[in-house]
Amino acid sequence: MTDSHYFDAKPAVSSHRRSIEVALPDISFTLITDSGVFSREHLDAGTKLLLVEAPDPPVSGHLLDLGCGAGAIAIALARRSPASTVWAVDVNERAVALTDENSITNGCVNVRAVLPDDLPEDVRFGAIWSNPPIRIGKAALHAMLLRWLDLLTDDGYAVLVVQRHLGADSLAAWLGGQGFVVSRLRARAGYRLLRVDRNRAERSPNRDDSAGVDACNRGTPAP
Numbered sequence: 001m002t003d004s005h006y007f008d009a010k011p012a013v014s015s016h017r018r019s020i021e022v023a024l025p026d027i028s029f030t031l032i033t034d035s036g037v038f039s040r041e042h043l044d045a046g047t048k049l050l051l052v053e054a055p056d057p058p059v060s061g062h063l064l065d066l067g068c069g070a071g072a073i074a075i076a077l078a079r080r081s082p083a084s085t086v087w088a089v090d091v092n093e094r095a096v097a098l099t100d101e102n103s104i105t106n107g108c109v110n111v112r113a114v115l116p117d118d119l120p121e122d123v124r125f126g127a128i129w130s131n132p133p134i135r136i137g138k139a140a141l142h143a144m145l146l147r148w149l150d151l152l153t154d155d156g157y158a159v160l161v162v163q164r165h166l167g168a169d170s171l172a173a174w175l176g177g178q179g180f181v182v183s184r185l186r187a188r189a190g191y192r193l194l195r196v197d198r199n200r201a202e203r204s205p206n207r208d209d210s211a212g213v214d215a216c217n218r219g220t221p222a223p
Ligand SMILES: C[S@@+](CC[C@H](N)C(=O)[O-])C[C@H]1O[C@@H](n2cnc3c(N)ncnc32)[C@H](O)[C@@H]1O
Pocket: 006, 007, 008, 038, 039, 044, 047, 066, 067, 068, 069, 070, 071, 072, 073, 089, 090, 091, 092, 095, 116, 131, 132, 133, 134, 136, 144
């Protein structure tokens, strides 16, 4: 029997759609989920932490939900930043189609759900929000992050949520070693919420210093 993963391009499992409610302090919406797509049963706890605790996104420009799944992050970005264009990318075709459908159903006309290679070449992001696919393996994860972080604007930043036991701290150190400034915004319930700034000169004030920012920057090379 072939293993099936939520990050397969074409999930082998049959479709079993259901509806879940996403309730956040400022917005709520209904999401259709499906088998073969990440977190069919409920909004993932890490995703919820990101959606509750991330700083407000830029009010305009291009934003990215990296690894969109059913589209919860894209829809939250679109609702909170209606003048922006929100790109939602995923390697899973069922996920991209679901995000497109969920965006339309929720009236988010500013969401563009695409496969990674279908992003127009000239797009640069003011913010990237992601619950990244740790389970694809370290090499693939690193390659994916470098590909998309490279598309940040000079003052752009990413917000990533990662479980501590899945390597959040070593990922933060690795990103620091790549020249990014990594700040820990929150540490809660086994998750780390990381802010990744592209430009070292543009350090962000949105840090929760008590959460141990310095521990995230161990790998940052001296300027
Ligand atoms: C942890 S899930 C998060 C899904 C959704 N954002 C959420 O929070 O519910 C990570 C997603 O990344 C996608 N993914 C895996 N490899 C990818 C890649 N190379 N580029 C873009 N997305 C990828 C997976 O298919 C999966 O949908």
